[in-house]
Amino acid sequence: MIKQDYSSLLIRILSILSPLSILILWEVMARVHIIDTRLLSSPSLILHAFIPLLLSGELLYNTAVSVQRVLWGFLAGSAPGIVLGIGMGLSPLIRSAFEPMIAATYPIPKLALMPLILLVFGLGETSKIFTIAIGVFYLVVINTMAGVLSIDKIYLDVAQNFGANRKNFYLTVALPGALPMIFAGLKLGMGMALILIVAAELSAAKAGVGWMIWRAYDMFAIEQMFIALITLSFLGYLFSLLLDALENWVLPWKKQV
Numbered sequence: 001m002i003k004q005d006y007s008s009l010l011i012r013i014l015s016i017l018s019p020l021s022i023l024i025l026w027e028v029m030a031r032v033h034i035i036d037t038r039l040l041s042s043p044s045l046i047l048h049a050f051i052p053l054l055l056s057g058e059l060l061y062n063t064a065v066s067v068q069r070v071l072w073g074f075l076a077g078s079a080p081g082i083v084l085g086i087g088m089g090l091s092p093l094i095r096s097a098f099e100p101m102i103a104a105t106y107p108i109p110k111l112a113l114m115p116l117i118l119l120v121f122g123l124g125e126t127s128k129i130f131t132i133a134i135g136v137f138y139l140v141v142i143n144t145m146a147g148v149l150s151i152d153k154i155y156l157d158v159a160q161n162f163g164a165n166r167k168n169f170y171l172t173v174a175l176p177g178a179l180p181m182i183f184a185g186l187k188l189g190m191g192m193a194l195i196l197i198v199a200a201e202l203s204a205a206k207a208g209v210g211w212m213i214w215r216a217y218d219m220f221a222i223e224q225m226f227i228a229l230i231t232l233s234f235l236g237y238l239f240s241l242l243l244d245a246l247e248n249w250v251l252p253w254k255k256q257v
Contacts, residue, residue, distance in 0.1 A: 041222045046230070049223035059212075063231055066201065066209040069125065070193045070235075073132025078189055081140030082182060086174045088141070089148020102141065110135045111199050118203060128200040135196045136189035143188070147181025148174050183247045190239045194232055209235075 023043045029035045030042030037045060053059040088095040110131065121127035151174065175182075201210025209228050216225035 039222065041226055046223050046226045049221075050227050053224065053227060059227065059231065062207050062209055062212050062228075063235070065207040066197050067235065069128050069200070069208065070132060070190075070197050070239075073129045073196075074136055074190060074193045076129060077133035077136030077193075078140045078186055081137045081185070081189075082144050085141040085144025085182075085185075086148055086170055086178065088145045089151075089178065090169060090174055095145070099145075102138065106138045106142070110196060114199065114203060123203075127203075128197070128205070131200040132193045132196045135192040139188045139192055140182070140185040143181045143185025144178055147178030147185075150181065151177035179251055183243065183251070187240065187243050190243060191236060194236050194239075198232070 026035075026040075027043045030037050030040070030045075035042075050059075084094075084098065088098055113134070114131065117127050117131055121130055197208070198210035198213060201208035202214050205211040209231050212228040213225055216222070216228060
C-alpha cells in the first residue's frame with residue numbers, strides 16, 4: 001500500500017516537473033541569447049503579455065467564442081457518427097452502402113474542403129461548425145463501427161435468441177459493447193476539433209483563438225501568438241480530462257492505467 005502511494009506521488013511530481021523543466025530551460029536559453037526572443041519569445045515575456053489580455057477580457061471572450069464553436073461542431077459530428085457507426089457495425093447492408101464512401105472521402109484533407117464549405121454555408125457560424133463536425137464525424141464513425149465489430153458474436157446470438165428487436169440490439173448490446181472504442185473516437189475527435197477550429201477561424205472570423213493567432217501573425221505579436229497556442233493546449237487538456245471523467249462514470253469497470 002505504501003509502495004503504491006509512493007508511486008502515485010512520484011507520478012504526480014513528474015507530471016508537474018516535466019513541463020516546468022521545459023519552461024525553465026526555455027527561459028534560460030532566452031536570457032543567454034541562445035534563442036532569438038523576437039521569434040520564439042520567452043515564458044517571462046509571454047506572462048507579461050498574458051496579464052493585460054486576461055484582465056481586459058479579450059482572451060476570455062475569444063476563448064469562449066472558440067469553445068462554443070468547438071462544442072457545437074463536436075456534437076454535430078459525433079452524434080450522427082455514433083448512430084451510423086453502430087448501424088454499420090450491426091448491418092452488413094448498411095456497412096456495404098456507406099463504408100466505400102467513408103473510405104474514399106476520409107483521406108481528403110478537411111482544410112482542402114474549406115473553400116467549398118464557405119461557398120455552400122457562407123462566412124457565418126455554420127461554415128465553422130460544419131468544418132469541425134465533418135472532421136469529428138469520420139473519427140467517431142470509424143471507431144464506433146470497429147467497436148461494434150469487435151463485440152463477441154456470442155452476445156449478439158444471445159440477444160437474437162431472446163427475441164431482441166432492433167432497438168434492443170442498439171441500446172443493450174451494440175452501444176454498451178462499443179463504448180470503449182466510442183470514447184476513443186470521441187477523444188480523437190475532440191483533438192481534431194481543436195485543430196480545425198484554428199483553420200476555420202482563419203477564414204473570415206472576427207473572434208476566436210484561431211483569429212487571435214492570425215491577427216498576432218499579421219501584427220508580428222509573437223507573445224500573443226504563443227498565448228493563443230497555450231490557450232488551445234489548455235483547452236485540449238481540459239476537454240481530455242472531461243472526457244476521461246465521463247468515460248470513468250459511464251464505464252466504471254474499465255481499469256485506468
